[in-house]
Amino acid sequence: VTPLASIAAATLLVNFRHVFYGLSFPLHRIRSRIGRLYGIYALTDESYAIVAPKARDDLPGTRILTVQVVCQIVWVASGTVGALIGAVLPAGLDGLEFALTALFAVFAIDAFRANRDVPAPVIALVCGLVAMLVAKEQMLVIGLTLFVAALFVRFVYRNATTRD
Numbered sequence: 001v002t003p004l005a006s007i008a009a010a011t012l013l014v015n016f017r018h019v020f021y022g023l024s025f026p027l028h029r030i031r032s033r034i035g036r037l038y039g040i041y042a043l044t045d046e047s048y049a050i051v052a053p054k055a056r057d058d059l060p061g062t063r064i065l066t067v068q069v070v071c072q073i074v075w076v077a078s079g080t081v082g083a084l085i086g087a088v089l090p091a092g093l094d095g096l097e098f099a100l101t102a103l104f105a106v107f108a109i110d111a112f113r114a115n116r117d118v119p120a121p122v123i124a125l126v127c128g129l130v131a132m133l134v135a136k137e138q139m140l141v142i143g144l145t146l147f148v149a150a151l152f153v154r155f156v157y158r159n160a161t162t163r164d
Contacts, residue, residue, distance in 0.1 A: 006141050013144040021048045030061035042068035044075070123150045 021043055030036045047068045051059060089096075112121060124147055131143035 006138055009141045010144065013141070013148060016148070017045075018043065021052070024052055026051065026054075026059060026064060029059060029064055032061075035061060035065055039065060039068060042072050044068075044071055046075075047071045119154070120151075123147065123154070 022040070025039075025043060025048060027036055027039050030039050050067050050071070051064050108121065108124075127146035127150060128139070128143045130146060131139045131141075135142055
């Protein structure tokens with residue numbers, strides 16, 4: 001049984017990225033109050049990835065909301081289809097539990113290919129190994145905490161050295 005504090009810490013660390021999403025998402029382009037509220041509600045990794053890289057003043061608010069609505073429809077539809085398929089799969093089917101891990105491994109490889117940032121995956125690996133050695137049962141929480149702290153230190157260090 002996982003302690004409630006560990007679940008809360010992992011949830012906070014995993015979802016903390018939304019703070020940064022919100023700071024750089026072009027919500028100001030959406031004019032209506034209801035549209036902005038929905039835009040905040042529907043801010044996902046996918047909608048952010050599609051909208052945020054565009055020039056901040058190039059996308060109209062209706063386009064931003066359309067992206068978010070489509071992303072939400074796809075999420076709900078695919079989740080429903082997945083639940084229905086999962087309900088008919090035989091119990092004890094081995095190998096499917098690795099699918100999400102494999103998905104994140106592919107994301108990590110793609111991110112590395114796009115950025116060629118060697119220290120980031122090395123830092124992640126070291127944080128994971130340290131967490132496993134320190135407390136295997138709490139590896140996720142400890143590893144994520146160490147990784148966020150290391151990225152913060154790296155960010156501060158980079159900013160301090162670029163100012164000089």
